Amino acid sequence: MKPKAHYSILKNLLFIGATVVSTPLFAQQFPADTIQGTNLDEIVVTATRSAIEKSKVPQSIEIISPRDIEMTPAQEFTDLLKKHATINVIQYPGLSAGVGIRGFRPQFSGLNQRTLLLVDGRPAGTVNLATINPADIERVEVLKGPASALYGSQAMGGVVNVITRQSSGKIRSSVFTEYGSFETVKAGIITGGNLTDNLDFDLSFTTFDRNRNMKLGNGNWFRGILDAGTATKFYADSSQEVDDSRADGLRREYTRLNYNTGSLRLGYQISNNWRANVKGERFVANNIESPSNIDFGNDQPSTKDISRANGELSLTGNIRNHELSIRGYAAEENNANNTLNSGGIPIVPYLSLQRSSAWHGIQLKDIYRLKQHTIITGVDYNNASTSSRSFISANTERAPYSPNYSLISTGIYAQGHLSFLQEKLIVNPGARLDLITYEVQTTPLLDSYAPGKETNPFISPSLSMQYQLLSPLWVHATIGRAFVTPDAFNVAGYSEAVAANGRAAITQGNPDLETENSTTWDAGLRLGKQGSRFTADVTYFRTRVNDRITRLRTVPQTPEFTESGHEIASRTTFVNADEANISGLEAEFAYDFGSLTNYSYMLRLFAGATSTFKAEEVTIASDGSITAQDIANVADLTINYGLDYSNLKGLNLRLNGRYVGNRMDTDFTDALNPIIEYPAFMVLDFSAAFTYAQQHTIALLVNNVTDENYYEKRGFNMPGRNLSLRYGFTF
Numbered sequence: 001m002k003p004k005a006h007y008s009i010l011k012n013l014l015f016i017g018a019t020v021v022s023t024p025l026f027a028q029q030f031p032a033d034t035i036q037g038t039n040l041d042e043i044v045v046t047a048t049r050s051a052i053e054k055s056k057v058p059q060s061i062e063i064i065s066p067r068d069i070e071m072t073p074a075q076e077f078t079d080l081l082k083k084h085a086t087i088n089v090i091q092y093p094g095l096s097a098g099v100g101i102r103g104f105r106p107q108f109s110g111l112n113q114r115t116l117l118l119v120d121g122r123p124a125g126t127v128n129l130a131t132i133n134p135a136d137i138e139r140v141e142v143l144k145g146p147a148s149a150l151y152g153s154q155a156m157g158g159v160v161n162v163i164t165r166q167s168s169g170k171i172r173s174s175v176f177t178e179y180g181s182f183e184t185v186k187a188g189i190i191t192g193g194n195l196t197d198n199l200d201f202d203l204s205f206t207t208f209d210r211n212r213n214m215k216l217g218n219g220n221w222f223r224g225i226l227d228a229g230t231a232t233k234f235y236a237d238s239s240q241e242v243d244d245s246r247a248d249g250l251r252r253e254y255t256r257l258n259y260n261t262g263s264l265r266l267g268y269q270i271s272n273n274w275r276a277n278v279k280g281e282r283f284v285a286n287n288i289e290s291p292s293n294i295d296f297g298n299d300q301p302s303t304k305d306i307s308r309a310n311g312e313l314s315l316t317g318n319i320r321n322h323e324l325s326i327r328g329y330a331a332e333e334n335n336a337n338n339t340l341n342s343g344g345i346p347i348v349p350y351l352s353l354q355r356s357s358a359w360h361g362i363q364l365k366d367i368y369r370l371k372q373h374t375i376i377t378g379v380d381y382n383n384a385s386t387s388s389r390s391f392i393s394a395n396t397e398r399a400p401y402s403p404n405y406s407l408i409s410t411g412i413y414a415q416g417h418l419s420f421l422q423e424k425l426i427v428n429p430g431a432r433l434d435l436i437t438y439e440v441q442t443t444p445l446l447d448s449y450a451p452g453k454e455t456n457p458f459i460s461p462s463l464s465m466q467y468q469l470l471s472p473l474w475v476h477a478t479i480g481r482a483f484v485t486p487d488a489f490n491v492a493g494y495s496e497a498v499a500a501n502g503r504a505a506i507t508q509g510n511p512d513l514e515t516e517n518s519t520t521w522d523a524g525l526r527l528g529k530q531g532s533r534f535t536a537d538v539t540y541f542r543t544r545v546n547d548r549i550t551r552l553r554t555v556p557q558t559p560e561f562t563e564s565g566h567e568i569a570s571r572t573t574f575v576n577a578d579e580a581n582i583s584g585l586e587a588e589f590a591y592d593f594g595s596l597t598n599y600s601y602m603l604r605l606f607a608g609a610t611s612t613f614k615a616e617e618v619t620i621a622s623d624g625s626i627t628a629q630d631i632a633n634v635a636d637l638t639i640n641y642g643l644d645y646s647n648l649k650g651l652n653l654r655l656n657g658r659y660v661g662n663r664m665d666t667d668f669t670d671a672l673n674p675i676i677e678y679p680a681f682m683v684l685d686f687s688a689a690f691t692y693a694q695q696h697t698i699a700l701l702v703n704n705v706t707d708e709n710y711y712e713k714r715g716f717n718m719p720g721r722n723l724s725l726r727y728g729f730t731f
Contacts, residue, residue, distance in 0.1 A: 045057060047141040047147075047159055048150065049378070058426060058428060059145055060522070060539050060586060062141075063141060064081070064085065065139055071689065073724070077130060077133075081160065083640065083656055083685065085140075085142040085608075086610040087100065087638070088660075089106050089129075089712050091712040091716075092712075093717075094304065095128070095257060095259065098129060100633065101160075102541055102582065103157070103583075103615035104582070116158075116160070123331070125308065125331020125332070135189075135206040136190075137162055138164055141159075141160075142159075142160055143158050143160075144586065146520045147159045149460045150415060152382075152409055153407075153409060167193050168193065168194055168267075169193055170194070171192065171193030171195075173190065173730070173731055174190045175729050176188055176727065177726070178727075179725060180722060182212040182215070184209065184212075185208075186206070187206070187207050188204065190202075190203075191203050191204075200268075201267065202263070203264050204263050208257075208260075209258040210256055210257050214720075216720050217719075218720060219720075220707070222706055223708060223709070228244075229244055229679065231676055232676065244679060245709070249709075252291055255289055257285065257288045258287075261282065262282055263279065264279065265279040266278050270317075273317050274316070277313070280310070281308075288303060290302045290304060294716075302352075303349065305338075308333040309332055310359075311331075312330075313329075321370065322366055322367070323368075324367075326364050327363045328361070329359070332357070334354075336351055336353070338351055350391065353391070356386065361380065363380050365378035373416070374416070374417040378412075379413075381410050385441075387443075389444075398445065403440050404441040406441065409437070411435075412433050413431065415429075416428060427464075427465045432460045434460070435457050439451075439452070440494075458517070461481055463479055464476070473525065476525075476526060477522065478520075479521040481517060482517065482518050482520065483515045484515070486515065490509055494507070499569070503566065506571045506572065510575065513549065513574055513575070513576065516545065516548050517547055523539070533591060533592050534591045534592075540583075540586075542582070543582040544581055545580035545581070547579075548576070548578035548617070550577045550619065550620075554571050577619075578617065578618060580618065580631065581616050585610070585611045586611075589606070590605065601647050601648055602646040605643055609638065616629065616630060629675065633663055636661040636663075637659070637660075638658075638661065653687070656684070656686075657684045658682065659680065662678060663678045678714060685704070686700075687699065688700045697728040697729075697730070698726070700724075701724050706721070
């Protein structure tokens with residue numbers, strides 16, 4: 001990495017924090033009433049597959065609350081997540097995003113990601129964060145650390161669990177409309193409650209339309225303070241700094257977009273002990289414009305259509321000490337990419353790539369409560385598949401880049417929540433056995449890949465615990481094993497590429513391939529208890545990833561031939577050779593100054609940070625040589641911070657900041673594909689809302705107050721300062 005003194009970064013951050021925080025602290029002078037503030041420790045979380053108070057969970061969990069959602073300027077779900085959880089993201093302007101937790105690289109496509117995305121504890125039915133319906137979210141739980149003992153594959157870095165609304169009682173409804181920069185219109189409705197004594201529902205709908213191309217930032221106050229105006233390319237024998245101000249203030253072509261999303265849930269109380277729910281969700285975004293990398297100007301724009309639908313049916317009930325549930329679900333996501341330009345010349349648009357992913361499965365669960373102890377057991381079945389088609393013109397189809405395949409898993413798990421010494425000691429042991437079937441399917445036009453199927457087992461144990469040292473002080477620790485499934489063609493694929501000379505290059509899956517896996521341990525201290533004015537948590541974590549998959553190429557020493565008679569020039573297969581090492585420190589704190597006046601108002605100062613000490617991939621070549629490099633798109637430091645004020649009489653104000661440190665990536669716009677180090681950035685948001693007569697709310701939302709030109713992925717910069725005015729009516 002580029003040498004930069006840590007004390008200089010911290011000095012700049014302290015200066016910025018002092019500037020941001022000092023003035024709003026005088027808000028304590030506002031008039032007050034006697035309503036108590038909300039304490040996040042009292043929230044019941046479900047990311048552990050049972051409802052448990054957050055303060056009784058040893059693992060690190062960040063909560064994005066309903067108030068956070070309401071007071072955050074956000075285009076889509078990714079914005080909510082990155083502004084309130086110390087995670088890493090890759091995000092593009094055209095509704096495409098992925099997330100990484102605790103040093104794992106963010107991913108935005110594919111079935112084998114390393115952060116698991118759930119909706120109400122089941123697979124979300126999408127590989128793209130941007131398609132989650134924001135209007136249906138009650139809260140978000142971000143569970144950090146390995147969770148394969150609970151959920152199976154993908155939960156290596158952690159789990160993002162989106163909890164949706166489940167209303168009951170009197171029907172309450174809210175409608176809103178919003179207009180803002182770039183001719184952006186947003187509107188929605190949320191309603192829910194009991195239709196009859198036994199029948200309840202939730203309905204939500206959101207429409208979003210940005211009708212004008214967005215403008216990039218040109219103020220860059222934080223950039224100047226952080227001395228973060230250049231990126232650095234690293235070549236084999238030299239390095240080069242490149243100016244990041246090249247697009248300051250640019251009106252970015254091909255950045256208009258729109259989407260519509262909605263969901264409906266119906267719940268029926270069959271008896272005192274049994275309940276049924278059915279739910280459906282739909283997301284549609286047509287003609288989304290996707291710009292070129294800034295380095296290419298407007299030479300490579302495209303458009304895409306995204307549609308997603310999912311549904312679930314569940315039955316829950318109680319028999320004595322058992323809380324039983326069964327849930328079935330299905331989902332489908334379709335993406336269609338359209339090419340608009342060829343060789344820098346506009347052409348008649350045509351469909352160039354079509355990709356579909358589908359999920360279906362069933363979950364069985366039993367939560368058994370024995371006095372103060374809870375035992376959770378269950379079975380999960382999930383079938384995930386993906387297919388694609390590729391075109392070189394409107395009428396000519398070509399072979400896709402990869403074969404169609406499925407990942408089919410059956411998991412059996414058991415998890416304990418054991419409480420001793422009057423809840424001073426909490427122990428959570430758990431384990432899960434997964435049987436994963438990799439199936440490469442027949443793919444039209446891709447004759448080089450032969451169908452194949454393999455099944456491999458994997459066991460994921462875990463243990464977490466916390467102990468109360470003093471009345472407000474807890475020590476907590478976790479250790480666990482996690483895994484991610486390989487691509488199906490790594491295990492069961494076969495392809496032949498025949499050159500003009502008639503010799504064939506063979507690529508063949510390895511049925512003996514081990515599943516990529518990790519072992520993580522963490523330990524920390526938590527200060528504070530329910531109802532306390534001050535809470536804090538510091539956690540150190542360390543991860544070792546084993547059996548990372550790499551290619552192994554060999555050349556036959558004696559002539560060998562394929563079944564079709566072609567001489568084999570080379571054989572490529574997949575082996576477990578690489579590894580990764582990750583370590584870091586997480587910290588969070590919150591203090592409510594309203595506690596000084598018996599909570600007659602709320603003035604909450606909060607911050608969270610993740611410092612990544614090491615996030616390094618180790619590659620072992622066939623000759624035994626070892627190469628180490630930083631994991632891409634993982635920041636050395638991420639910080640979220642803010643001030644949240646309410647006079648508890650209708651006035652609400654919030655400042656919310658986000659700092660992202662240096663990250664490494666590969667620059668594919670350079671013919672030499674050098675490693676590139678991104679500079680740090682910081683963005684500040686502001687929101688103000690006033691509610692009159694408990695029904696009418698007017699809100700001002702300002703995103704990127706200082707008009708920074710920044711990016712999550714270089715060349716695909718985020719919008720500059722933009723604001724919107726919202727009116728909401730609740731009845």
